[in-house]
Amino acid sequence: MHKRALTKGIFALSFPLAAMIGTAQAAAPELAEEEMERANNIYFQRCAGCHGTTRNGATGPNLLPETTQELGQRRLESIITLGTEGGMNNFDGILSEDDITLISKYIQHDPVDPPEMSLADMKERWKVFVEPEDLPTEPQHDLNWENFMVTILRDRGAMGIIDADTKELVTEVETGYAVHVAKESSDGRFWYVQGRDGRLSKIDLWMDPPQVTAEVFIGYDARDVAVSHYGEWKDKYVIGGSYWPPHFVIADAESMEPLKVVSTRSYDTEGNFRNEARVAALYNTPHAPTFLVNVKESGQVWQVDYSDIDNLRIDQMETAEYLHDGFFDPTGRYFQIAANMSDKMVFIDTETRKLVSMLETGVKPHPGPGANWVDPECGPVAGTTHLGEGLLTFWGNDPEGHPDQAWQICDQIETDGPGLFV
Ligand code: HEC
Incomplete structure (x- = not known):
């Protein structure tokens, strides 16, 4: 029904x-x-x-x-x-x-649990518009596709493809509503975009004009996407994360066929069951064949190994609640993510697949894409702004070269007001 x-x-x-x-x-x-x-x-x-x-x-x-x-x-x-x-x-x-x-x-009525979504439900709505074997073997237009910009047209439910050489709109590609995140294949040709309505679309920039080649709905309310980039699994899998139902879905990055769904319902760091444990941010890890799945309400970072998805290995790191935005250090080994309700930044070593440290930085850290730079005194550092106060905090993030500074506050700078991104 x-x-x-x-x-x-x-x-x-x-x-x-x-x-x-x-x-x-x-x-x-x-x-x-x-x-x-x-x-x-x-x-x-x-x-x-x-x-x-x-x-x-x-x-x-x-x-x-x-x-x-x-x-x-x-x-x-x-x-x-x-x-x-x-x-x-x-x-x-x-x-x-x-x-x-x-x-x-x-809102004065009782809420009802929204429906669940099975792998069969996803398969039913999975669509291939261009079969992978029919995809072009070379660009079908003369435009400089490597210099395209893929822009979210939020309320239109589309992506605008802009030629940055000429500053002209190449085309508008129909996608999900209010796309939250777009991530690319390792050569930048394909773009995977996750709509809030759960629609995960694959766009081919080589087509004339660029268009969606396949799509799948992975939830009713979704946010992020990532593509496998490691070793022999390069461009093999795409992962979509959903707020409702609280789960992640691994799909074939070529055809977008949904292959595996895993619920993220779990216990938070105090042991309370969280039925609505939403998947916030997803990343491919440069140093291991894994995705990082950051579960908001349970305060857990899951490192999901895609080298064998039939025997799925998940390392579950207990960190702090509510995981939100994160970014890697310049080596790509360490992952730095905000736990906004705990006022902390959380640091993960993606090689050992372990939590290395947590640091209180200020009220509601919110780095957005974050930033890494070299400080004259502390060496390599990274920083975050805060939603709850006008403060930029930065910490050392080079445990090999600067062990004394690593994961410690290097300095803090007051800003005129709360900040969203650095
Ligand atoms: C950007 C986030 C955001 C959105 C979107 C939002 N709210 Fe809120 N809402 C809040 C926050 C935060 C509070 C608490 C405000 C406070 O304590 O002053 C709140 C408070 C409320 C309250 C008062 C609850 C109480 O216990 O006092 C109501 C009612 C409410 N929201 C209804 C809605 C409705 C209906 C919508 C959609 C049409 C909506 N909100 C959208 C963030 C949001």
Whole structure:
């Protein structure tokens, strides 16, 4: 029943609505079935990223009926319209007044678990537009594809391919909605882009014009993607990470056929079960045939070995909650990732597949792509900005050459306000 409805549109997530209305608390304002469906779409598009797919809270607090009914319709409408100083967006001018009224009613109902997604569900929606053997053996146009820019057209659900030589738009390629991340094959010819709606598309820059050659949906709400680049597995696998269902999927990088799905539901560092343990960031490791899978709510970095996916080896490193953005040191051996709710940076050695250290850097570190440079006193260092304060912190990251500075704060610089990227 879901599967059919799911193909309808970008965020037309369709849950068993009758069941949902049946379980809604008596105190919640009434909603007709179409209203419920519209509210569902608004919730998943606009709110779930911060309040969680199951409404149990993430960056923002839970929106369960106990809380929302207590606040009541008028107060809810005003919070959603005006936002708060504590980080709640204001939706005035983004959602219509009717939609604000609707979503305020909706969040007073019981949340329903969104549906699961099996490998068979993924296979059913997997599409090959150009068979791998029919792909061109040389570029089909005279443009300098090695100097193309692949740009996210967020609300269009497309990627803009721009020729950086001429600054002209080559084409717009239809992809998932609000692509979050794009990663390339080792020669830069193919681009793998992960839409928030779960659609993972493969783009070939050699085609005239560049186009999607295959796609697969790996979840209902997804964020990141990575491609295997190591040794004989170069360009063999692509991994997609999903917020809901909380899992990662390994697909054939040639055909995009989904091969393996692994749930990330697990226990956090204090031993609490996390049903919504979302996959934040994914990376290929330059020094081992592995992907790094960073699970937000469980505070675990999983190093997933792709050299034998039938006997999948996963090294699970217990670090700190909520893992977010990360980056490698210049050697590509060490991985440095923010655990934003713990105010820490976490350091992983991808050769030994172990946690090497954690460092408190400031309130909510957020490096974005991060930066590595050489400091005259500390030697090689890396830094992060912070969402919670105006501070740039940098630490030594050369344990071989500068063991005394490694994973220790080298210096901190105050900035005019909180920072998102360095
Ligand atoms: C960018 C992240 C973000 C998004 C998107 C977002 N919220 Fe929030 N929301 C927050 C944060 C953070 C708070 C806590 C604010 C505070 O404490 O001042 C919050 C608070 C709230 C509250 C008050 C809860 C309470 O217990 O006081 C409601 C209601 C709410 N959000 C509803 C929504 C709805 C509905 C949407 C979608 C239309 C939405 N939020 C989208 C981050 C977000």
